[in-house]
Amino acid sequence: MNEFPLLDPSDGIPLFYPYVPAEAIAEVTDTLSGRWIGQGPKVDLFEKQFEDMFLGQHKALAVGSGTDALHLAYLLANVTADDEVIVPVFTCTATNIPLLYIGAKIVFADIDPDTMNISIPDVERKITPKTKAIVCVDYGGVPCDYDALNHLCKKHGLKLISDAAHSIGSKYKGQFSGTCADFTIFSFQAIKTLTTGDGGMLTIRDPSLIEKAKRLRWFGIDRSAKQGGIWENDIIEVGYKYQMTDIAAGIGLAGLKHIREVIRYRNELFQHYEAKLTSSRVKLIGQSSTSDYFTCAWLLTIIVDQDRVALMKKLRENGVESGQVHYRNDRYSILGGRCKDLPHMDELEDRYLVLPLHPRIRLSDIEKICGLINEGW
Numbered sequence: 074m075n076e077f078p079l080l081d082p083s084d085g086i087p088l089f090y091p092y093v094p095a096e097a098i099a100e101v102t103d104t105l106s107g108r109w110i111g112q113g114p115k116v117d118l119f120e121k122q123f124e125d126m127f128l129g130q131h132k133a134l135a136v137g138s139g140t141d142a143l144h145l146a147y148l149l150a151n152v153t154a155d156d157e158v159i160v161p162v163f164t165c166t167a168t169n170i171p172l173l174y175i176g177a178k179i180v181f182a183d184i185d186p187d188t189m190n191i192s193i194p195d196v197e198r199k200i201t202p203k204t205k206a207i208v209c210v211d212y213g214g215v216p217c218d219y220d221a222l223n224h225l226c227k228k229h230g231l232k233l234i235s236d237a238a239h240s241i242g243s244k245y246k247g248q249f250s251g252t253c254a255d256f257t258i259f260s261f262q263a264i265k266t267l268t269t270g271d272g273g274m275l276t277i278r279d280p281s282l283i284e285k286a287k288r289l290r291w292f293g294i295d296r297s298a299k300q301g302g303i304w305e306n307d308i309i310e311v312g313y314k315y316q317m318t319d320i321a322a323g324i325g326l327a328g329l330k331h332i333r334e335v336i337r338y339r340n341e342l343f344q345h346y347e348a349k350l351t352s353s354r355v356k357l358i359g360q361s362s363t364s365d366y367f368t369c370a371w372l373l374t375i376i377v378d379q380d381r382v383a384l385m386k387k388l389r390e391n392g393v394e395s396g397q398v399h400y401r402n403d404r405y406s407i408l409g410g411r412c413k414d415l416p417h418m419d420e421l422e423d424r425y426l427v428l429p430l431h432p433r434i435r436l437s438d439i440e441k442i443c444g445l446i447n448e449g450w
């Protein structure tokens with residue numbers, strides 16, 4: 074039974090809507106009336122609860138955004154300006170822009186047409202002696218093929234960085250996203266499955282890197298030594314100001330109390346689309362679950378045979394928002410410009426469409442959306 078608040082009917086069916094539980098207000102009020110409003114004990118508690126719920130042996134580092142987490146992951150993987158990094162062409166620009174901070178060479182890999190995740194055969198083709206790392210994204214919440222990616226990384230001595238900004242709660246072969254790569258990042262930006270307003274989490278397989286990660290998060294300073302009054306007063310590596318605040322962590326702690334129900338409901342909504350979308354003119358991207366994975370869906374994406382704009386217009390006229398959300402990243406000049414070796418991306422770029430899926434919508438909303446699509450456009 075869905076206990077999430079109803080939408081105001083005048084909103085129509087929006088593509089996104091933040092989910093912030095009522096307890097977040099008390100958490101933030103409590104933070105604001107105490108000593109620590111920047112990075113303090115609630116950040117530590119949020120990391121600990123996140124590790125207990127999702128990470129097993131992997132370590133968690135809470136940061137100001139998913140983009141901060143990606144930058145730290147690339148630095149901890151020792152990516153330098155001399156390296157090539159193989160990345161998905163289809164993702165949020167945030168996946169790839171931190172590589173520009175470092176000056177590494179971005180090598181785009183094509184998509185798998187069934188999931189829009191990175192194509193493993195294309196990754197394999199693009200590995201060279203200069204490749205340092207592979208970056209993958211669990212698009213929409215559907216996990217990548219981590220066995221294949223880890224196998225390639227082991228074979229070629231590469232680091233695997235998983236951008237799980239969409240996939241908190243999803244599982245690959247029974248393992249939560251966050252535990253399938255050397256480094257994984259999550260985003261808690263406003264409309265993500267778990268939000269802290271803005272925020273992110275870096276998860277790290279090698280526990281010996283956590284102290285370095287903490288220093289890089291805070292100007293290169295060993296913050297606990299400094300606060301303990303025994304800091305030797307030197308900085309030997311360039312750090313950043315990437316910490317999460319206790320205000321954000323309080324919102325995150327409130328969100329974690331409800332996360333299991335949110336994960337279950339997002340999967341149920343995906344299943345309902347699978348059952349109700351019967352038009353032969355559309356195909357769903359990914360599945361709600363298979364023998365290999367379980368999807369906590371952040372996005373629901375369909376591929377239409379043609380006239381995407383006409384379908385968007387029809388949906389909009391009936392109060393339903395839809396959109397593209399992400400675009401192929403090689404369209405952006407700063408990322409190197411259009412590539413000619415990405416045939417699956419070429420094939421789908423004018424045909425994918427993202428439909429509403431979030432805790433504020435009901436199964437009946439999905440029936441309305443699917444009815445409109447099944448009627449044709």
Ligand SMILES: Cc1ncc(COP(=O)(O)O)c(C=O)c1O
Nearest residue numbers: 138139140165167238260261262
């Ligand atoms: C795939 C992906 N990676 C990274 C990010 C960046 O996260 P943030 O906005 O928290 O920096 C986002 C979204 O915002 C995203 O969709």
